Amino acid sequence: MTQVNITKLKEIYQEAVEKDEDFMRELLNKVLQELLEIERDKQIGVKEYIRDEKQRKGLRNGYKNRELNTRLGKLKLLKPQIREFPFKTDMFENYQRSEKALISAIIQMVIDGVSTNKVKKITDKLSSDLSFSKSTVSRLMKELDPMIESWRSQKLNENYSYIISDACYFYVRENSKVVKRPLLISVGVDITGYRKILGVDIKIDESEESWREHILSLKERGLKTVGLTISDKHKGLVKVLEEEFAGSPHQRCMVHFERNLLSKVPAKERKMLSSYLKMIYNCPDKEMAFKIANLISDKYRERYPKVSKLLDENVEETLTFYSYLRHHHRKIRTTNLIEGTLNSILKRRSKVVGIFPNRESCIRYACSLLMEIDEDWQINRRYMRMLKEDNAADFDEDLMIEITQLKQKSKIKKELVTL
Numbered sequence: 001m002t003q004v005n006i007t008k009l010k011e012i013y014q015e016a017v018e019k020d021e022d023f024m025r026e027l028l029n030k031v032l033q034e035l036l037e038i039e040r041d042k043q044i045g046v047k048e049y050i051r052d053e054k055q056r057k058g059l060r061n062g063y064k065n066r067e068l069n070t071r072l073g074k075l076k077l078l079k080p081q082i083r084e085f086p087f088k089t090d091m092f093e094n095y096q097r098s099e100k101a102l103i104s105a106i107i108q109m110v111i112d113g114v115s116t117n118k119v120k121k122i123t124d125k126l127s128s129d130l131s132f133s134k135s136t137v138s139r140l141m142k143e144l145d146p147m148i149e150s151w152r153s154q155k156l157n158e159n160y161s162y163i164i165s166d167a168c169y170f171y172v173r174e175n176s177k178v179v180k181r182p183l184l185i186s187v188g189v190d191i192t193g194y195r196k197i198l199g200v201d202i203k204i205d206e207s208e209e210s211w212r213e214h215i216l217s218l219k220e221r222g223l224k225t226v227g228l229t230i231s232d233k234h235k236g237l238v239k240v241l242e243e244e245f246a247g248s249p250h251q252r253c254m255v256h257f258e259r260n261l262l263s264k265v266p267a268k269e270r271k272m273l274s275s276y277l278k279m280i281y282n283c284p285d286k287e288m289a290f291k292i293a294n295l296i297s298d299k300y301r302e303r304y305p306k307v308s309k310l311l312d313e314n315v316e317e318t319l320t321f322y323s324y325l326r327h328h329h330r331k332i333r334t335t336n337l338i339e340g341t342l343n344s345i346l347k348r349r350s351k352v353v354g355i356f357p358n359r360e361s362c363i364r365y366a367c368s369l370l371m372e373i374d375e376d377w378q379i380n381r382r383y384m385r386m387l388k389e390d391n392a393a394d395f396d397e398d399l400m401i402e403i404t405q406l407k408q409k410s411k412i413k414k415e416l417v418t419l
Contacts, residue, residue: 040080043088065079153221157188157191163187172359184206193386202362232335349369
């Protein structure tokens with residue numbers, strides 16, 4: 001342990017008493033400064049004003065201002081410098097536990113969507129000595145970058161049963177202008193039924209080239225085969241998925257398809273058309289779904305030919321899910337795992353931020369939040385049951401699905417009368 005000169009401490013004590021200020025803070029400031037001086041003498045090898053070239057390891061090189069936050073308030077210290085090598089001390093590490101706790105709270109607040117302006121107001125109210133400016137909060141967030149980069153570059157499994165890809169848009173300030181930039185997200189369901197956020201990238205636009213870079217980055221990290229790809233009808237994305245995962249079927253999101261169809265009819269007609277479309281996707285098999293789609297197409301052919309044309313040409317793209325396990329249908333026929341879950345959380349928490357100062361801050365915010373979600377997915381129960389023979393309860397589940405589908409079939413037959 002470093003030995004402190006008692007005479008020197010008495011001088012420090014007397015000087016602190018004589019000053020008409022906060023006694024304890026001034027005393028602590030003086031003691032810590034003296035400890036820094038002692039540490040520098042030890043690292044150099046000789047005390048100040050002592051000429052001993054044999055024991056000397058370096059020369060004193062002035063000071064740098066350094067602030068230290070403590071429970072007594074903010075201390076202003078002079079950190080000693082050594083010309084030949086960096087001065088090292090554990091003081092700032094050991095005495096800033098409270099500051100670290102506050103920093104972690106601040107980072108969590110920003111991740112949860114609290115703006116830097118509000119964070120500053122909150123810290124000002126907590127303590128005048130532990131106040132953080134907007135720029136300080138932003139700088140603290142940058143310290144997350146190594147952890148985020150490690151998460152984004154981790155190795156992936158070679159095989160995934162399902163991969164869902166979608167984009168979410170955020171407002172970003174670039175070159176003194178506010179623009180919308182897409183955040184590309186891919187989520188996979190592995191062969192054991194667990195979800196995993198595979199990749200997150202922010203791009204200038206949602207082009208074919210942007211999606212190709214995103215998908216190729218997944219393959220570079222270990223991904224090889226996919227059982228089924230799921231996305232909306234974005235031409236660039238669909239083309240990339242078909243080329244990079246050749247031979248893997250593609251499921252077009254039925255929700256996006258339904259929105260496209262509803263946009264072709266007046267508002268007063270949308271509720272009825274929506275109820276008809278739900279009949280297609282609640283069928284017990286693909287054959288019946290086609291028959292209902294044809295009936296709906298015939299019903300709207302004269303009044304709304306665009307609806308009929310879209311159904312005739314594209315409905316098959318949305319029925320790929322019928323070739324997979326029945327208890328997977330609801331989860332693989334849409335991109336809701338991303339759009340309804342991840343994107344909604346990202347959007348809701350980013351509202352208070354409004355406009356991100358740059359793309360780096362946007363990806364930092366998104367990944368910080370998605371990392372927490374991804375961790376929950378890994379430790380919580382699995383998202384899908386992948387095999388029919390998993391356990392005895394599975395038989396009951398299949399039986400319930402069978403009964404439900406029989407009821408749906410009976411209900412659909414009754415509803416077909418209205419077509």
